[in-house]
Amino acid sequence: xxxxxxxxxxxxxxxxxxxxxxxxxxxxxxxxxxxxxxxxxxxxxxxxxxxxxxxxxxxxxxxxxxxxxxxxxxxxxxxxxxxxxxxxxxxxxxxxxxxxxxxxxxxxxxxxxxxxxxxxxxxxxxxxxxxxxxxxxxxxxxxxxxxxxxxxxxxxxxxxxxxxxxxxxxxxxxxxxxxxxxxxxxxxxxxxxxxxxxxxxxxxxxxxxxxxxxxxxxxxxxxxxxxxxxxxxxxxxxxxxxxxxxxxxxxxxxxxxxxxxxxxxxxxxxxxxxxxxxxxxxxxxxxxxxxxxxxxxxxxxxxxxxxxxxxxxxxxxxxxxxxxxxxxxxxxxxxxxxxxxxxxxxxxxxxxxxxxxxxxxxxxxxxxxxxxxxxxxxxxxxxxxxxxxxxxxxxxxxxxxxxxxxxxxxxxxxxxxxxxxxxxxxxxxxxxxxxxxxxxxxxxxxxxxxxxxxxxxxxxxxxxxxxxxxxxxxxxxxxxxxxxxxxxxxxxxxxxxx
Amino acid sequence: xxxxxxxxxxxxxxxxxxxxxxxxxxxxxxxxxxxxxxxxxxxxxxxxxxxxxxxxxxxxxxxxxxxxxxxxxxxxxxxxxxxxxxxxxxxxxxxxxxxxxxxxxxxxxxxxxxxxxxxxxxxxxxxxxxxxxxxxxxxxxxxxxxxxxxxxx
Numbered sequence: 001x002x003x004x005x006x007x008x009x010x011x012x013x014x015x016x017x018x019x020x021x022x023x024x025x026x027x028x029x030x031x032x033x034x035x036x037x038x039x040x041x042x043x044x045x046x047x048x049x050x051x052x053x054x055x056x057x058x059x060x061x062x063x064x065x066x067x068x069x070x071x072x073x074x075x076x077x078x079x080x081x082x083x084x085x086x087x088x089x090x091x092x093x094x095x096x097x098x099x100x101x102x103x104x105x106x107x108x109x110x111x112x113x114x115x116x117x118x119x120x121x122x123x124x125x126x127x128x129x130x131x132x133x134x135x136x137x138x139x140x141x142x143x144x145x146x147x148x149x150x151x152x153x154x155x156x157x158x159x160x161x162x163x164x165x166x167x168x169x170x171x172x173x174x175x176x177x178x179x180x181x182x183x184x185x186x187x188x189x190x191x192x193x194x195x196x197x198x199x200x201x202x203x204x205x206x207x208x209x210x211x212x213x214x215x216x217x218x219x220x221x222x223x224x225x226x227x228x229x230x231x232x233x234x235x236x237x238x239x240x241x242x243x244x245x246x247x248x249x250x251x252x253x254x255x256x257x258x259x260x261x262x263x264x265x266x267x268x269x270x271x272x273x274x275x276x277x278x279x280x281x282x283x284x285x286x287x288x289x290x291x292x293x294x295x296x297x298x299x300x301x302x303x304x305x306x307x308x309x310x311x312x313x314x315x316x317x318x319x320x321x322x323x324x325x326x327x328x329x330x331x332x333x334x335x336x337x338x339x340x341x342x343x344x345x346x347x348x349x350x351x352x353x354x355x356x357x358x359x360x361x362x363x364x365x366x367x368x369x370x371x372x373x374x375x376x377x378x379x380x381x382x383x384x385x386x387x388x389x390x391x392x393x394x395x396x397x398x399x400x401x402x403x404x405x406x407x408x409x410x411x412x413x414x415x416x417x418x419x420x421x422x423x424x425x426x427x428x429x430x431x432x433x434x435x436x437x438x439x440x441x442x443x444x445x446x447x448x449x450x451x452x453x454x455x456x457x458x459x460x461x462x463x464x465x466x467x468x469x470x471x472x473x474x475x476x477x478x479x480x481x482x483x484x485x486x487x488x489x490x491x492x493x494x495x496x497x498x
Numbered sequence: 499x500x501x502x503x504x505x506x507x508x509x510x511x512x513x514x515x516x517x518x519x520x521x522x523x524x525x526x527x528x529x530x531x532x533x534x535x536x537x538x539x540x541x542x543x544x545x546x547x548x549x550x551x552x553x554x555x556x557x558x559x560x561x562x563x564x565x566x567x568x569x570x571x572x573x574x575x576x577x578x579x580x581x582x583x584x585x586x587x588x589x590x591x592x593x594x595x596x597x598x599x600x601x602x603x604x605x606x607x608x609x610x611x612x613x614x615x616x617x618x619x620x621x622x623x624x625x626x627x628x629x630x631x632x633x634x635x636x637x638x639x640x641x642x643x644x645x646x647x648x649x650x651x
């Protein structure tokens with residue numbers, strides 16, 4: 001089962017593929033360090049540029065960006081008390097007080113080593129857990145695959161938290177977009193309105209760029225952000241190899257890794273929840289909880305190890321079942337589709353070199369954080385905070401246009417992307433979750449195809465969808481995911497009243 | 499906090515819910531011309547959207563009835579509208595005038611309008627970005643960009 005993992009290694013350590021990871025990590029740190037930009041947005045902008053690249057080069061860039069950005073978010077969190085990414089909120093609690101005391105450099109070094117530790121643990125979890133899970137899912141037929149898609153959508157809608165009505169609207173919108181174009185079996189035009197450009201359906205890239213890249217650009221231009229650079233100028237940096245012996249946080253790192261991996265696997269949770277849980281748990285176990293919040297380096301370690309430990313693990317359900325655990329994982333699924341790689345059990349059977357190579361790239365990306373982030377972060381990356389946001393916004397607009405235009409070489413796609421961008425901005429402001437839209441687009445067509453196939457096998461009898469134990473278990477899981485949060489809430493309310 | 503809007507129907511979520519219902523209903527019409535099996539999923543999603551938007555509308559109006567104020571969608575509407583218009587304008591300019599000319603104007607213009615006012619910085623940034631795009635995409639990857647419909651190309 002794991003022999004494919006070893007076979008994939010030589011492909012990953014070629015110069016081009018390895019360079020892609022290095023570039024990805026650096027780009028990820030840069031993106032993560034800029035408040036308002038996120039790994040999701042960076043990967044969305046990157047995906048169209050990867051069309052002409054070899055799959056492993058493209059995936060290496062994505063893996064690097066994801067790892068780098070999760071650490072990069074710590075830079076403004078420590079220096080400005082502005083989390084570069086949502087997952088870095090817990091890093092501000094002790095990171096910023098450390099920076100105020102002139103220990104910003106050490107705080108960033110703790111962050112980078114902890115991030116690397118979490119990322120490595122997460123990559124190992126992906127390597128160990130994904131292959132056996134994919135073997136189980138290989139046994140699935142059309143009705144089981146249909147239920148997996150329904151379960152995936154239900155999980156991301158109901159476990160993401162927030163308003164389930166808004167989550168359902170997002171998912172319905174995503175599934176509706178997935179059916180635009182020619183009918184897969186009869187070839188009927190569906191909602192193309194005579195536009196030849198829409199016959200092949202809506203490219204996931206157009207939707208990703210519109211939903212995830214345009215709203216942050218509007219945010220960059222909407223809110224002027226002035227940074228004083230005070231803490232950047234008194235980092236108190238020493239070489240990372242001298243700082244390493246001062247970091248004795250093994251227990252926190254191991255505990256935080258487990259928390260991050262578990263949260264990553266759960267659909268809908270994500271890095272910020274992992275960081276908060278790990279931070280609270282480490283503080284609870286600390287001998288000096290009173291020092292937390294006033295510049296305790298272990299607090300930075302707890303938050304950063306967990307928010308990086310959910311990176312690769314979020315891909316366990318994404319790669320094996322096609323159900324992403326986080327928004328970034330959903331965007332990464334889009335990146336896989338661009339290269340003709342359909343996430344799910346067949347991916348492991350048909351493209352083992354690529355899928356296992358991708359896992360190695362996650363591991364290398366995490367390891368590279370120490371030399372790349374550790375040596376440069378405390379000096380060069382801190383200066384990124386002074387980049388003018390309007391200029392950054394205008395450059396991203398240009399990159400968005402190039403990326404989307406280059407898919408088919410037509411402006412129609414650009415206008416479509418702007419339309420999705422406007423919808424995405426409204427959804428973002430009204431707190432409609434965006435991941436269900438992406439997942440709806442990815443799983444919608446997949447679910448429809450398998451539903452119709454199952455119905456054909458059952459000669460039109462819908463009971464074919466409930467005729468085996470696997471399907472029934474998946475139905476039960478879907479129901480549990482839908483009613484679980486409300487039961488939990490009622491239980492919590494009763495306990496409060498009692 | 500009392501509702502500050504003149505009409506409860508202008509609350510952002512209410513307007514969005516109405517918009518979703520109207521658009522979804524509009525998209526339902528073409529499904530009548532499709533085969534039943536082809537229209538099954540799209541019709542289910544559109545009907546779902548209509549029903550859910552009614553839920554959203556009712557829940558938002560209940561909030562309004564309870565005196566809950568709806569947060570504004572933006573604190574700087576002019577900047578947001580300006581940003582959208584500039585992005586749309588850039589896309590149209592690329593289409594009709596050509597990519598390089600539009601990009602060379604858009605980068606400094608957007609940055610200037612939204613607060614970065616260093617002429618030297620703008621010049622350097624524009625030259626670097628346009629030059630890098632040309633070197634990587636045009637020269638390196640032979641990528642064609644829009645050359646401008648107005649010039650008949």
